[in-house]
Amino acid sequence: MNTVLELKGISKIFAGTPVLDNIDLxxxxxxxxxxxxxxxxxxxxxxxxxxxxxxxxxxxxYLNGKEVHFATPNSAQxxxxxxxxxxxxxxxxxTVAENVFLGREPRYKNSPIVDTKQLKSEAExxxxxxxxxxxxxxxxxxxxVSSRKMVEIARAMNHQASVVIMDxxxxxxxxxxxxxxxxxxxELKKNRTTIIYISHRMNEVFSLADRVTVLRDGKxxxxxxxxxxxxxxxxxxxxxxxxxxxxxxREHSIxxxxxxxxxxxxxxxxxxxxxxVHKGExxxxxxxxxxxxxxxxxxxFGLCGKPEGKVFLNGAELDIVxxxxxxxxxMAFLTEDRKxxxxxxxxxxxxxxxxxxxxxxxxNRAFMKKKKERLESNKMVDKLQIKTAGLHTRLSExxxxxxxxxxxxxxxxxxxxxxxMEEPTRGVDVGAKxxxxxxxxxxxxxxxxxxxxxxxxxELLGMCDRILVFSGGELKAALSKEEATQESIMQHALxx
Ligand SMILES: Nc1ncnc2c1ncn2[C@@H]1O[C@H](COP(=O)(O)OP(=O)(O)OP(=O)(O)O)[C@@H](O)[C@H]1O
Ligand SMILES: [Mg+2]
Numbered sequence: 214m215n216t217v218l219e220l221k222g223i224s225k226i227f228a229g230t231p232v233l234d235n236i237d238l239x240x241x242x243x244x245x246x247x248x249x250x251x252x253x254x255x256x257x258x259x260x261x262x263x264x265x266x267x268x269x270x271x272x273x274x275y276l277n278g279k280e281v282h283f284a285t286p287n288s289a290q291x292x293x294x295x296x297x298x299x300x301x302x303x304x305x306x307x308t309v310a311e312n313v314f315l316g317r318e319p320r321y322k323n324s325p326i327v328d329t330k331q332l333k334s335e336a337e338x339x340x341x342x343x344x345x346x347x348x349x350x351x352x353x354x355x356x357x358v359s360s361r362k363m364v365e366i367a368r369a370m371n372h373q374a375s376v377v378i379m380d381x382x383x384x385x386x387x388x389x390x391x392x393x394x395x396x397x398x399x400e401l402k403k404n405r406t407t408i409i410y411i412s413h414r415m416n417e418v419f420s421l422a423d424r425v426t427v428l429r430d431g432k433x434x435x436x437x438x439x440x441x442x443x444x445x446x447x448x449x450x451x452x453x454x455x456x457x458x459x460x461x462x463r464e465h466s467i468x469x470x471x472x473x474x475x476x477x478x479x480x481x482x483x484x485x486x487x488x489x490v491h492k493g494e495x496x497x498x499x500x501x502x503x504x505x506x507x508x509x510x511x512x513x514f515g516l517c518g519k520p521e522g523k524v525f526l527n528g529a530e531l532d533i534v535x536x537x538x539x540x541x542x543x544m545a546f547l548t549e550d551r552k553x554x555x556x557x558x559x560x561x562x563x564x565x566x567x568x569x570x571x572x573x574x575x576x577n578r579a580f581m582k583k584k585k586e587r588l589e590s591n592k593m594v595d596k597l598q599i600k601t602a603g604l605h606t607r608l609s610e611x612x613x614x615x616x617x618x619x620x621x622x623x624x625x626x627x628x629x630x631x632x633x634m635e636e637p638t639r640g641v642d643v644g645a646k647x648x649x650x651x652x653x654x655x656x657x658x659x660x661x662x663x664x665x666x667x668x669x670x671x672e673l674l675g676m677c678d679r680i681l682v683f684s685g686g687e688l689k690a691a692l693s694k695e696e697a698t699q700e701s702i703m704q705h706a707l708x709x
Pocket of ligand 2: 256257258301380467612613
């Protein structure tokens with residue numbers, strides 16, 4: 214196979230720290246080449262160098278044998294390298310159609326004026342071809358995260374690119390959207406497009422990749438054909454050790470009810486949902502798109518206004534108004550949307566950790582507060598093994614998985630009664646996943662009631678004492694650990 218894109222001796226330094234060290238790598242025409250490695254290994258940095266976001270300190274990039282220097286992602290795109298970045302890159306106030314054609318809007322002949330009619334019809338065509346069910350006149354900000362990600366995928370697909378780079382494309386997608394993405398990937402491969410695919414989901418790497426390259430601490434560890442590795446050996450290459458138990462054991466005995474949900478309904482999202490969560494329990498919520506499972510978690514935390522029905526916290530009725538009143542009553546919430554709802558990307562680690570715990574944990578005396586904040590934040594960095602240059606680091610400078618850890622750390626700084634989590638390990642590498650699971654278990658053992666909404670079924674099965682399955686806005690089943698399997702969950706999730 215011909216080499217399309219080649220990297221020779223690529224090195225990158227951030228703030229004095231080498232992040233990529235002398236990387237040599239060749240991508241072949243028509244292959245799907247997976248890039249794997251721990252959080253902070255340098256995967257996103259590497260593809261940002263290829264696509265003109267960052268510039269390397271040393272080394273060269275060749276496209277079809279010619280050395281290239283891309284000043285911006287736009288110029289990379291013009292040369293045939295289209296990139297879907299890990300973080301959503303969108304303009305929320307603009308429509309889907311405008312976002313898809315951003316910077317390449319169809320214009321009236323010989324005029325700088327955008328042909329809005331054509332823009333809309335082209336966007337509709339594209340969305341339809343990709344099998345998406347999205348109204349292109351909707352503003353981006355009105356869409357759920359998963360649809361926003363699909364719009365970005367559509368944008369990346371919409372080029373006659375010879376190389377398409379995808380950095381964690383499935384991190385925000387539901388099952389149907391994932392199927393649509395995989396259809397698009399098939400289409401690209403038929404056209405001999407080279408795909409560079411970054412993912413922490415090993416099953417995707419196994420089913421999609423022709424070859425895989427492992428990065429660790431900025432170094433290229435190995436490039437392997439798909440018959441040269443199995444899950445165990447690949448994970449060992451990634452984290453530099455064998456992983457024995459991804460899901461650590463937890464002591465669990467049935468204790469008293471902490472949260473009681475009674476006949477909860479929210480418009481057309483879900484109706485008459487009732488369940489209990491016990492002290493020390495990890496309760497899973499599962500369901501396909503629009504099943505209601507995710508709407509229930511958001512509603513209980515106060516993100517959807519006042520629902521019908523009642524929720525009791527330790528016997529007293531919970532007053533559901535908005536997130537800040539919920540936090541005051543003892544609820545914690547890890548959001549799935551870390552970029553727009555979760556983190557303050559322009560602020561440092563300390564501020565991101567302490568934002569929700571400020572009033573409670575920390576004394577009001579400024580001097581004491583600063584010291585304590587730093588101390589507690591440092592502990593959290595150690596505990597969660599966050600890879601960072603220091604507490605002064607802005608969140609935007611952390612790798613995606615390390616940002617996720619900061620978000621989790623925030624809720625571990627204070628004592629809450631109920632912790633609701635959406636996609637707790639999204640974008641987190643396998644080694645760090647097992648650490649996060651360990652800490653969730655510790656929180657549960659200490660008496661917290663944990664509710665976990667996740668689309669990663671192995672995670673629900675590995676972590677939860679019970680799993681509630683939703684479909685069509687109704688609670689269809691409550692499965693015990695013994696009853697829960699991928700099949701039994703799907704069976705109930707598909708019932709309408
Ligand atoms: N803009 C930046 N400024 C300073 N340091 C950065 C910047 N971007 C990334 N880094 C650092 O470079 C290292 C590699 O980050 P990168 O985002 O490439 O990791 P990754 O392999 O994509 O990880 P993840 O799986 O978590 O997305 C990390 O230690 C990160 O903190
Ligand atoms: Mg990354």
